[in-house]
Amino acid sequence: MALYEPKDSSQSPRFTGPRTFMRLPYKEELDDNMDFVVTGIPFDTGASFRVGARFGPQAIRDFSILLRPFNVEQNTAIFDLVSGVDYGDLVVAPGYIKQSYERIVEQMLPIFNRGIIPIAMGGDHSITLAELRAAAQVYGPLALIQFDAHSDTWDSYFGEKYMHGTPFKRAVEEEIIDPSASIQIGIRGPLYDSTDLEVARELGFAVYSSEELFELGVGQMVDIIHERVKDRPVFVTFDIDFFDPVYAPGTGTPEVAGPSVRDGLHLIRGLKGLNIVGFDCVEVLPAFDPSQITAAAAANVMYEMITLVAINRRLKADTAVQKQKQKAI
Numbered sequence: 384m385a386l387y388e389p390k391d392s393s394q395s396p397r398f399t400g401p402r403t404f405m406r407l408p409y410k411e412e413l414d415d416n417m418d419f420v421v422t423g424i425p426f427d428t429g430a431s432f433r434v435g436a437r438f439g440p441q442a443i444r445d446f447s448i449l450l451r452p453f454n455v456e457q458n459t460a461i462f463d464l465v466s467g468v469d470y471g472d473l474v475v476a477p478g479y480i481k482q483s484y485e486r487i488v489e490q491m492l493p494i495f496n497r498g499i500i501p502i503a504m505g506g507d508h509s510i511t512l513a514e515l516r517a518a519a520q521v522y523g524p525l526a527l528i529q530f531d532a533h534s535d536t537w538d539s540y541f542g543e544k545y546m547h548g549t550p551f552k553r554a555v556e557e558e559i560i561d562p563s564a565s566i567q568i569g570i571r572g573p574l575y576d577s578t579d580l581e582v583a584r585e586l587g588f589a590v591y592s593s594e595e596l597f598e599l600g601v602g603q604m605v606d607i608i609h610e611r612v613k614d615r616p617v618f619v620t621f622d623i624d625f626f627d628p629v630y631a632p633g634t635g636t637p638e639v640a641g642p643s644v645r646d647g648l649h650l651i652r653g654l655k656g657l658n659i660v661g662f663d664c665v666e667v668l669p670a671f672d673p674s675q676i677t678a679a680a681a682a683n684v685m686y687e688m689i690t691l692v693a694i695n696r697r698l699k700a701d702t703a704v705q706k707q708k709q710k711a712i
Contacts, residue, residue, distance in 0.1 A: 387417065422469075423471070426487075426505070431635075436668045443678050488513050504685070526616065571641060617657055656695065
């Protein structure tokens with residue numbers, strides 16, 4: 384069994400104790416017994432419309448106490464395979480995006496250096512640029528899997544280069560992601576210009592709209608993702624506005640006619656076997672989520688990612704056993 388695992392809610396009521404993701408232990412120091420850490424990045428100065436995503440991490444934690452350690456759909460007892468904690472929230476500087484980027488990189492680097500997989504909660508989508516900067520210092524240029532209604536590859540907004548609509552253009556310019564191994568899925572909604580999406584394609588991204596996802600189906604899209612990423616170190620970023628606002632109204636820039644939560648969870652489950660080194664779920668805005676359904680969706684997205692960490696560890700162990708058997712023969 385894992386050294387770090389959630390409290391048993393059949394023995395300890397969910398409404399007791401400090402609020403952590405999935406009732407995991409709260410630890411502010413890293414150690415070698417951690418396969419993953421859940422951390423909040425409560426920064427929303429990069430938002431262009433609705434603000435309040437700085438409160439997203441706590442909203443996700445609040446719902447996550449309902450999650451249980453056995454994933455039925457993946458037939459996986461998560462904490463038989465991995466150990467993880469709630470690492471708390473990273474320290475940011477509200478109102479100061481460049482200074483916050485520096486702080487995020489400084490705090491994320493020790494996680495990546497230890498080979499621990501960070502599973503982060505935003506915050507607005509501008510934070511992902513800082514996460515990628517930290518990850519690239521350890522792994523080199525990364526593949527990116529982006530689930531999102533928006534490509535976030537604008538050059539600037541209000542004359543500013545750094546905000547939640549620009550992180551992936553900056554990431555390509557800084558050569559911390561490899562767009563030829565990267566993919567954007569779920570893009571939709573009105574744009575400023577007919578060429579807006581061409582910017583992402585010209586940068587090298589494979590771009591799939593929601594309509595293309597519906598036409599292809601989840602299974603074929605999973606195959607496309609694997610073919611695109613192959614065995615590259617990959618960062619997965621999930622903007623909650625990927626979901627139709629029927630399922631996730633609590634976000635800053637909702638777009639109608641999007642995928643369901645069921646589709647999104649099936650897509651994440653299909654990422655098993657990829658060399659995932661980091662993950663975030665961003666843009667949860669609890670002020671527009673009075674019934675907690677957006678927080679529920681985000682918590683389950685993160686739960687499936689933790690499950691992937693467990694499954695990938697099992698796959699690596701099985702591969703190692705097979706190699707040993709072949710050597711013995």
